[in-house]
Amino acid sequence: MSEQPYSDKVMDHFRNPRNIGEIPDASGIGNVGNPICGDVLRLYIKVEDGKIIDAKFKTFGCAAAIATSSIVTELIKGKTIEEALKISNRAVAEALGGLPPIKMHCSVLAEEALRSALKDYYKRQGKTAPFDDSGHSHENETCI
Numbered sequence: 001m002s003e004q005p006y007s008d009k010v011m012d013h014f015r016n017p018r019n020i021g022e023i024p025d026a027s028g029i030g031n032v033g034n035p036i037c038g039d040v041l042r043l044y045i046k047v048e049d050g051k052i053i054d055a056k057f058k059t060f061g062c063a064a065a066i067a068t069s070s071i072v073t074e075l076i077k078g079k080t081i082e083e084a085l086k087i088s089n090r091a092v093a094e095a096l097g098g099l100p101p102i103k104m105h106c107s108v109l110a111e112e113a114l115r116s117a118l119k120d121y122y123k124r125q126g127k128t129a130p131f132d133d134s135g136h137s138h139e140n141e142t143c144i
């Protein structure tokens with residue numbers, strides 16, 4: 001049995017992250033950081049006709065932060081804003097085949113970056129985001 005704490009899918013997205021980079025004419029940009037570990041994530045989304053048609057990211061983060069950022073860009077591409085808003089950090093972790101409990105907080109970074117990018121999208125449209133930052137769907141997991 002393997003001693004590897006990460007699933008094969010986490011290792012795949014860590015070694016071969018999808019959608020790294022920036023979108024110069026992004027419709028929304030999310031910037032989030034974990035104040036304790038110092039990891040940061042910037043997520044770019046391109047929206048057309050209410051659908052996310054492209055997503056890219058840049059991160060200074062741990063292996064789990066890289067893998068969760070990578071998978072979240074894949075999860076949201078082709079989704080409507082409303083569908084993307086329903087993606088929780090747990091859904092991100094599940095899409096990777098799970099994360100060790102000690103690394104679940106890293107998936108929170110991906111969820112927060114997504115919400116931050118969507119909030120920025122609404123702001124650029126001159127609208128108020130139909131969600132409240134205090135109402136995160138994730139549990140209050142802290143960085144160790």
Ligand code: FES
Nearest residue numbers: 037039062065106
């Ligand atoms: Fe801080 Fe992974 S996001 S250790």
